[in-house]
Amino acid sequence: MKDQVTEYAKAVVSGKILAPKKVIWACNRHLKDLEKSKNDKNFPYYWDIRESEKVIAFISSLKNPDNGKQMKLVNFQAFAVGSVFGWLRKSDSHRKFKKMFISMARKNGKTILVAGIALYILLYQKYPVRGKQIYCAANKRDQAKVAFNYINNFLVPLRNDSPFVKRKTQMKRDEITDAKTGSFIKPLSNDKNGIQGLNTTLAIFDEQADSNDITVYDAVEKSSRMQKDPLMLLISTVSPNINGWFHEMIYQYVEQMVKGDVVDDETMVLWYEQESEDEIADTANWIKSNPILYDKDIRETLLPTLIQDWKTAQAMGRETKAKIYNFNMWQQANENSYIKVQDWANIKVDKTPDLYGREVYIGMDLARTGDLSAVSWIVPLPEQKKFWVDSHAFVGTRGGIENKIQKDKIDYLALRRRGEVTLSNLESGNIDDQQIIDFIYNLIGEHKFSVNCICYDRYSANHIIDTFNEDGYTMVDVAQGFATLSEPTKQFRKYVQDGGVIHGDNRLLEIAVNNAIVKEINDAVLLDKTMYRNKIDPLAALLDAMTQAYNYDFSRDFERDSEFYEKQFHF
Helix, strand or coil: CCCHHHHHHHHHHHCCCCCCHHHHHHHHHHHHHHHHHHHCCCCCEEECHHHHHHHHHHHHHCECCCCCCECCCCHHHHHHHHHHHHEEECCCCCECCCEEEEECCCCCCHHHHHHHHHHHHHHHCCCCCCCCEEEEEECCHHHHHHHHHHHHHHHHHHHHHCHHHHHHCEEECCEEEECCCCEEEEEEECCCCCCCCCCCCEEEEECCCCCCCCHHHHHHHHHCCCCCCCEEEEEECCCCCCCCHHHHHHHHHHHHHHHCCCCCCCEEEEECCCCCHHHHHCHHHHHHCCHHHHCHHHHHHHHHHHHHHHHHHHHHCCHHHHHHHCCCCCCCCCCCECCCHHHHHHCECCCCCCCCCCEEEEEEECCCCCCEEEEEEEEEECCCCEEEEEEEEEECCCCCHHHHHHHHCCCHHHHHHCCCEEECCCCCCCCCHHHHHHHHHHHHHHHCCEEEEEEEEHHHCCHHHHHHHHCCCCEEEECCCHHHHHHHHHHHHHHHHHCCEEECCCHHHHHHHHHCEEEEECCEEEECCCCHHHCCHHHHHHHHHHHHHCCCCCCCCCCCHHHHHHHHHCC
16 A cells, blocks of 8 residues: 655655755654564554555545645654554553644645645544544634635535535534534634633644733643544644744744754654755755645745745745745844844753853943843853853833733743843832842852853942942943944854853843844944834843953963862862
8 A cells, every 4th residue: 555654754864855954754664664563562652554554545535715726744744644643552542642843834734734634533523423623823813704605615615525424524614513423623812712611632733823811722732632532733833923822832842852952752843944045046945935835746846935935035035924934934023133043042051161260251231211121141152162152031010920921921930940030029019129139149159150240231320230239349330322332242142152151041141142233324233123022132141241241362371260179180
């Protein structure tokens, strides 16, 4: 029997079909699991070709509601569908995969996957025998209706062709039902009918990359835990919303899976993307983000359109939008973004270097409104000729932390659990200066830092500045203008691009970098602070410190205090 899933996996792994690393990883996993299922009696899953091909055949039989022709599945679509339905547990023959994350550029056939999977589960899935609950889920009603309407449109010709399906299903404006089993497909949103009392069999989250609210996703996920064959389907093109949950939770989780940091046998991942901007120069690479280009007939229509769209975007200076939607690349929305998402990601390291006894430059961006203050620090690593950068923020809670989370669209409670922020403990909710002072002293003491200087914004001079002045630290008053900050701002960006800076997994600092845009006057650059809610404070503090750190001489001889004592006292 033909095995379209395994055929595709072999073609991708061999290089016959060009694909990005995340897809190669998914195909490799399929092939390795196939071997384990044959040779390892303790491997808990088996591959059922018949089940895989049966679902592929059903979805391939669906007709395009626009022209009445059958919607032939392209190889990657068959791989996605067949993988989810073909891998089963040896213990009870229920599905291995409970979640499926799929991402690709727009116009790549997501509709047929959404409609096909939903209709197959409604009509043919064995469990539960009664009461299958299938939701097209989103935070807003109109968004949830988009995926529901896809399914509705595909069901119409299917009912016309199949007396069985016509008898089994009823169609209403906002619901498709199977009255005999009490099963249904309907839109689900938080703003219309609420999200309580669910028992979800299948949830489809279509185009969620723009969403900032994870409430519906969390509720649906919890509601599916008692099901024997649940499935959460997230299928989306990326968006400019690089601080939203789809990027920060789903995409980062996928990255961890691919790197091997997380093992999750129950999640299927298929992520098509251009892996660098250099790839865009050659149209042969575009299949990495547009897998539907493998189909010759579709390619003849779609590729010229993509080429023209890219040329137009270049001519109009609107490449960012094209990179996001045509090539599935995470980008900030603003063309004047300070640092590119990928550049910052490229310099992230998994392990913090040994910082003990090193020199440090500390920067402070102190709130004028009691809203948010930041302390950032730069540590030269002479042996690597790089700078280590990190940050910590102090959050005012006036008006309630939940309100602030909602307003800023930043989960400060999650950041506190990560150790990246400190919430005010004052009854007023204003930022507590003493918390900042204590943090800096603890930072210096923990690492036995040799403090070159502490840099601050002159407009924020207060008790904190006086305290460190009195204690003998070198304090640098940083004027907030082009003359002082332009060169350090440009130099820091160059360090990032050239790998001269490294950082760890500091979420709040990443948010600040993602949000930062620059204004330019005669080749001078400066962070634009006009968007107050964008919360670039950790980066602003870092650039204050960079006004001094960028003069650091990596060529001079160095010896850390810890090394001196080791030599002197033979530790």
